Amino acid sequence: MMDLVVQQADVREIKVKLLLAGGQSATLVLAPDHPLLARLFAAVAGEAAISNTSVFQIPIEGGRASLTFPAHRLVGVITDPAVVVRGRTDTALEAGVAIETQATAAMATASTVPDSGTLVRHPIVQIDDFLTDAEFARLMEVTLWAEPRFKPSPLSSYRADPDHRQSLMIAAPYKVSELMLGKIRAIMPEVMEQLRIGAFTVGKIDCQITANVDGSYFKAHTDAGHDGPIKRVLTYVYYFNRDPKGFTGGELRIYDDELRNGKFVATESFQIVEPRNNSIVFFNAALMHEIMPVVVPSKQFSDARFTVNGWVERA
DSSP: OOEEEEEEETOOEEEEEEEETTSSSEEEEEETTTTHHHHHHHHHHOHHHTOOOOOOEEEEEETTTTEEGGGGGGEEEESSSOEEEEEETTOOOOOOOOOOSTGGGGHHHTTEEEEEEEEEOOEEEEESOSSSSSHHHHHHHHHHHTGGGGGEEOGGGGGTTTTTTTOEEEEEOOHHHHHHHHHHHHHHHHHHHHTHHHHOOOOOOOOOOEEOOTOOEEEEEESSOOSOOOOEEEOOOOOOOEESSEEEEEEEEEEEEEEEETTEEEEEEEEEEETTTTEEEEEEEEEEEEEEEOOOTTTTGGGSSSEEEEEEOOO
16 A cells, blocks of 8 residues: 655645546645545555545535545545655655646646646557457458448537538447457556556447548547536547558647646647557547548548547446
């Protein structure tokens, strides 16, 4: 179990700011040796002891009310005074305000620095050679055979702006979804660890095939949804195309956040994910991201930037 070391002598209380996914925050005052403090840090570190604890329920306002949230929604802990976290190897994970979680090391800045302006660069996982040669060939064959079934991609919550998205899509045929979802479920423990999120029970995984033909794009958006319970935890995108590649563009931009008054706000800076053939990408579904315009000189469907994509939901 990790040890917490307060970086100030004779402290009787610690101001603890909880940063929750979606930009919400809450502030508590705890004693340095309060067990809740260790549990909160363990949750953002993805400690196994907390991974199966689905909900925090914390009394507030002298016990007259309570703060309740799923453990996986906790993305950072800011403390004043600073707290250094030491693991089993006694190596300081440190930084005073936050340990590295799905909000990344950029979030770990001294607690004396104001929240405003703290840049948050989120982790991304990209795995190459995801399918075998035989699986890849079969996927490409099925996709090209299904060309007449592809329809314009739905606009979802972006109905007010018909120009927000341009591409073609079909629901993945059963054999494709069976293959992809089986492989995705098998690597979820590794992906969760690399994304530094607490383990969660995987529920539904959506699966569709998207064809980014000439002129396709998808303006900045998030996949977490705004209506009803938030179940989408991760977005995945598997890239595939004919060889030699018949398109240019189509890079995925994943925008950084800025911490402003305890809330995450998308910035103009971003990471670029190249659509490498036979690779799959995972990232937090709540992150703002964008697909850059695709150019297919031949205008042929077969030269498009293809993806199998969807969302991983918690059960």
